[in-house]
Amino acid sequence: MNRYDLTDLRIFLAVAEEGNLSRGARRCHLAPSSVSLRLKGLEDAIGVPLLERQARGVALTRAGTVMLEHVRRCLSQLEQMHVDLQPFVQGLTGHLTLFANNNVIHSHLPDDLARFFQAFPSVRVTLEERLGTDIVAAVAEGRADLGVVAVEPAHPGLRFIPYREDRFVVLAPPDSAPARAQKPLRFVDCFGQPFISLQNGTALHTYLMNQAAALGGRLDVRVQVSGYRAIARLAASGAGIGIVPQSALEAADKERLAVLALDERWAARHHQVCVRPEALASNRFLRALVGVLCPGDAKSDTRSSSLRSESECRR
The missing domain is CATH 3.40.190.10 (Periplasmic binding protein-like II)
Structure with a gap:
């Protein structure tokens, strides 16, 4: 079993990027002897040398070069995890996933989402670009809360509401x-x-x-x-x-x-919002967002919801 931790990975990254054990140790606020010991333990755990000690510093082995790219991605994803969790620490009240085509992402949605965030500043929206058929499938399967598509309404389990032409x-x-x-x-x-x-x-x-x-x-x-x-x-x-x-x-x-x-x-691009009726009925923030996107929809209770502030929705 590989035995190393995130501190070992951060030390390896610092030394590899600095090209020098002492500078890497200073960057990590550790003694060079401690850094050297941790790097040796990391190499033993991986089972292959990662760094070559040279007269003026260190150089990556071929395995070390591969390791460096993985460590960078790993630590970057870890930082992104903390960023994504921060809104919950600050009192996040809701999260919605919205899939849409490139067209509306770059034209209509920015202004509409800005209006939504004015009323619901602590709600977070994950917005991703997808093809229309992929969007419909994702909403139907619950991988997205709602979607904006320009395809024919062909899924009986979804509700399609006119959005923009x-x-x-x-x-x-x-x-x-x-x-x-x-x-x-x-x-x-x-x-x-x-x-x-x-x-x-x-x-x-x-x-x-x-x-x-x-x-x-x-x-x-x-x-x-x-x-x-x-x-x-x-x-x-x-x-x-x-x-x-x-x-x-x-x-x-x-x-x-x-x-x-x-x-x-x-x-002709007849954009429509697609949503699961049961999700629309149970999620007040989803109703509010649909109300902002489709304020003229007379069949839903979204118009009044979209006009309520976040504090009112909490009651």
């Missing part, structure tokens, strides 16, 4: 062939153009790749970027075309590039 549009350089055509584009018209995409793993990138594959085509991805603003700037500079939600556009975009309609049924 949006639309995908094509951004193109003003002097490009798609811009000169001055007509709505079909998605297949994008296949022969240099394409600017979000990064691998994002919901929009995965969605567009799947749509292209379903049509038997492929997008010629010239560059991948981290956000919609980068797509707009690159399209305006002539680097290629891109697809973004209309809500992501700024006023100046229409002056710098061509904004073209995308003539596809899936281009």
